[in-house]
Amino acid sequence: MQTQLTSDILSSEHGQEAEAILRNCVHCGFCTATCPTYQLLGSELDSPRGRIYQVKQLLEGASPSAAVQQHLDRCLLCRACETTCPSGVDYSRLLEIGRQHLHQRQSRTLPDRSVRWLLRKVIPRSDLFATLLNLGRLFKPLLPSTLSRVIPKKVSIGESEWPPLRHSRKMLILDGCVQPALAPNINLATAQVLDRLGISVITTPKAGCCGAVEHHLDDHEASRQAARRNIDQWLPLLQDQAEALVITASGCTQMVKEYDRLLADDPQYADKARQLVNHCKDIAEIIQQEDIDPLRQSMSNPPRIAFHASCTLQHGQQISGVVETILSRIGYQLTPVAEAHLCCGSAGTYSILQPELSNQLGERKTEALMKGQPELIATANIGCLSHISKTAPDSTPVVHWIELLSPSHLQAPTEKSASR
Incomplete structure (x- = not known):
């Protein structure tokens, strides 16, 4: 794509980055076939190709407007278009630059x-x-x-349920910001599963939110501050005691894995961020590398599971098929899921800021998940879990997939999830 970015934009590092991304786009339109908002609205301006063109116009000096802001806001940043794009366009990064540019020039109500x-x-x-x-x-x-319906029952976790630090192998875990309150059983299940695999889990309560919320809401400095705080908490432990940082929410994993880009221009933290990223693993990556025979248990009538691969797992981190393989090896039956590449509509704060589109996508996703008549729905992200729970039948629990590997689910897989 030809570009004519303004001189002040081109003189900046972000402007040069944006121009390189724009020049990679050939406007083939493959991205429109996998874009959730284009599927719903049928508008070119609400497709990746249309948004790329709008960002290009902004960087070429076009006047910002509330209409352009709305079209850019409607993007879920699911990155399905990046998976589809034959030219390797870094769409999410371009949209981030475009949103930040617009944020500085177009006020909101x-x-x-x-x-x-x-x-x-x-x-x-x-x-x-x-x-x-x-x-x-x-x-x-x-x-x-x-x-x-979105307010879950309270679950109390006793100190005795958390496995003690008894193994030579140790890993850190990100507690998360909303997950401990919404579904504390997820981190508990992770600690119990890793304990059975000979790995002790260390909590880091002084580490906080990964920074994704602030980042997606255009407060990039706050997200960088969150990254620095977490690096200060995690990196010394990774250098001394733990071999990895394990994260159960795929959205948080994706964010932490991008700390090196987030802090690339920070002379004090750039190298530290790269070191941390090298040790950051999604729980799926950890389990994939381990011998899971200790987790196997004979199930005479294994339950049928519909797995929703969150966008941050399959498009953001490019980890596709890993969880499904693990669940199959444990003994669960996986049901087919149509349109598995499409977002459920959660997308962090998107369900709050764009409720109409979010709910439409949630209903569409639940319908696809339920076609195989599963007994359980599993996913890899707390946001997806909460969002799908709103439209899933009361008789079908929605759980994080790691819970299905814990002893309680292997013994009683049809019990109602505490997150519902």
């Missing part, structure tokens, strides 16, 4: 700014989020069904 500010202040703070969630549970009977 007061309600929009207020919601985004609230999301940035609440979600990354696990203590505040947990307090508000407990408050929601208290008033759950008074809330509309559409809202009360």
